[in-house]
Amino acid sequence: MSKQLDYVKVSCLSYLSRFERSSNRIRRFLRYWENLEVFLGPAENSLSEELIWEYDSEFSVTMGRAERHDLRRDLTIICFIAHHDLPPEGFHISICQAFWDLPIWCRKAIRDFQESCKHLMSLTTLSNYEVSLSCFFIRLDLETVKNTSQLTHKAIIRYSAADETPELSKRNRNSDVKSFLKYLEKLGLVKPTIHLVLEPSFQNEAILLDPIQYNAYPWKVLSVKRRTEPIAVYEQGVAKLEEYLTKCSYSQNHKKALIHGATEFELFLYCNDMGYSIGIADEWMESRRHFWSKSEYYSNLRAVHLIHELLMGKPISPFFPHVDRRKYHINENLEHHLLDYIEYRKHECLKPSSISMIHSSCCRFLGFVESLGIRDISELTPQIVKDFNLQDHHATIGGKQAYNARIRNFLFFLATKNLVPMSLHLALPAMAARKDRIITVLGLEQQTAIEAQFNNPRTKMEKRDNALVALGYDLGIRGIDIVALQFSHIDWDKEIIRFRQQKTGVWTTIPFTVNVGNALYAYITEARPESDSPYVFLSFKAPHGNMGSSVCRDSIGRIMKNAELAPCTGFHITRKTFASKLLMAGTPFSTISDLLGHSDNTTLKVYLASNEPEIRQCAMTLQGIEYQGGLL
Template sequence: MYKTTIFAEGVASIQRYLSERENSTRTFEKYLEACKSLEAFYFLENIQHYETDANKRYRIHVDTLVKKGEISERQGRHYRRFSLMMDDFYHDRPFQERYQTGKQYKYRLSEDSSQWVDKFLKSLTLAESTIPSAGTIARSFFYFLEQNNLAVETMMTEKNLVNFLNFKHTENKNSMEFVLYLFRKLLQFLKASGVPINGMELVSYKAAASRRKVLPAIDSCDMELLLKYPDRETAIGKRNYAILLLASCSGMRCMDLANLKQEQINRREKSIVLVQHKTNQPLSLPVNQETLDALDDYLTHARPNSSLPYVFLTIFAPYRKLQSQSIQAMFIQNLRAAGIEKKAYDGKSFHAFRRTIGKWLLESDANTEMISQVLGHRNQNVLQRYLPLASDILRECALDFTYAPVTTEVYK
């Protein structure tokens, strides 16, 4: 093992921390590599002991190496994290689960424009979760002005405002109503700040209704292929099979699957009782015996030995709750590996399980109240998006041309 000299105490403390979090040996080896890199930097700088300023310069040095391609982005993250952990150790601070590397904005603004954005955000009385979105709209607006050499105080014309909305439409086609709402707030703030605006009638504009296309459900053949693909002889295969089978029979949302706890599975009643993440409403779902057997197989033979209450965990240490993004990625990976064609925006996402359940229930003549309860919808009108999937039912409702004969002139 590499013997450190300058940071011996810090490395020992980090090793204990990683061991307590059940990190793998490979992870600790990566931190030792980071230690070598940091000590080499100290040697070149002729520094014999830990210095906070030297650590800051080292992180800038690491960023330069990443940009030049001399080390990978992943290596850079480990090097920066090790340096930040050293800062915490030598300042008697606890190690953090995650280290923030600073805000990385998509739109880089001048100092004057940044000050406008800061003032706008401070003036808002919106929900805390909405503030970042408002900041994005404001930054993109001032970025648009700067890129077109337009001054805030003199170029607030209707033409420029409309051009900005057209620019945003290319990025936010499906959320223009929300964009307009936040843009109104920004224009009202600028007007209240004394900026003359020619085109304030834009605040009354409404976004055009979105043209929703009917996204597909998963047909029986694809469902069979999808459930056959996971290798149920391996730990990851048992876990993935249990997730896919549970989603296919319950229609649970991805986030609810990620948050599912062992105590929420009622084997005696063959049900799962949970509070939905999206609606914060309680929901009880029936689960068949096959799905319960798959869950038991995973929990007994494949789930890591961890005190975490969640059902689905990562396979490798440090063991954590499986995130919804990981479940989505697993679904896409299994979909393609099973030979099912996947194209961008074709609707073949994890949410397709919910559309499939909605379609099956419609075709089995279930009433709308029952379907809403199973899918966890607060508004029964949401079911309208599932109706086009039930083509057999729609076919029964279709009218023929018996009483409205079609003449040849129609086709001329």
């Protein structure tokens, strides 16, 4: 007998002496051992589990159930000690009868998995793996699954659906099975994401389309190979998405939610052997919409569209959702005239907001024209234009006038192209002359509230609010220019800010006060997110991009709310207050115009009414005007 067999025999007897008190049990073990030695023959120097499995297959066939149970119990102990040595005191080698009923390829797969993690797991955990995986293979349809490479998403879904064991037992077993499937994924023996079929948070998305569903519209049309990319392309997109989210410092929760949504779609593709396309993604999203909450739906929709943009090399849009939210959908026979006009107006270097206003106004008119069944622009008549004007209602006369002015210009453009009569635009009248109003400025209490927060900012949000409001309140800068401010615009040595105004395109240079400098410094050093962006003001939320001018309005709104004061009528009131304060201090008109970035002094007339001490001197006497009974 070889030293190895001698050592294993002695160790087995030592182990049995810990738990067995029956001499018959020891004698049965010795009898099985003698038979094993005879079976091994010349191969006794290389005792392996495969040989022990062959021994079991040859001798256990003719045994009764109880005797076969005893044999496999002893063989399990022999295999364990031959592989792991004598276990420590108190450790009991678990006997899994189901393991011995499995095909050889199943047993080998389990042993290879245990071998891969034996240095990381305890003996108890390794034994639990054997029990769990044996139950897993027993419940598989082994008539169709002949080796590990045939473990597919469909096979795991069917296994999960047929598993009727109690929930706790199922969860514990599936946890071990997932570890096994991850191991196979790592080796490339099964397809990626297969373990997610057993993940509770993904199980509802492990959907198999039945043949009727798959061959029905739209899946059959969308799944044509020439219209799809391999799933590997989508996997690259998921990796790019994770890299992008990390680079942009998204929070862990937000990052996790987006990756989860992207992986859910990947799981669906693998389950149904489908390629990837954005069309399939959109259809999948729509089919699952009613099973998700609103936040889950939009998170998953954003995830798959971000991946599409990354794969297409498109610039990532911060706006979401990626859906068409146009108020007006114009027939293409009419729309192409509008597109020509928009392109023409773009050559005038108009701001995007101006182009948007022109587009909205003209769409409003063309929408009415289309509702009359007109598809040819040459069919327009003065009566149609008048009818549009009569039914086109706006909240204010000024709003209606703004729309009509842009529609008249559009009609005149069409006339220059000989598409409509030259005088057609005259059918749309001007509604009213412009009215001059007394400007509104910040009251004393509101100014006090702003200055109080300047002296005591506590949070990062308050420090950003201080910097934003200080630029408008102390320097009179427009909100749209504040959010576009870049570090290159600030000269700390000369204490000036030089930038190009978004509204007029005129460059202006403004000296900043100590209060503004302190507010900017506090925000930049203590509250601004870490970013390489050239913009001074960034969003606190990833990806920390620059913001719209509405953040300025929100900032002054928070200050008023904290002071329990009425909200302001927009951020522009700070610019009006700045100009009014300069006027009341006797600052020359030319200086005020330079600081505000105005091209001439005439625009300052509206601020005269805010100088109450001076305006009182303009009051006219009532001398010579007779009145009686309280009436003039």
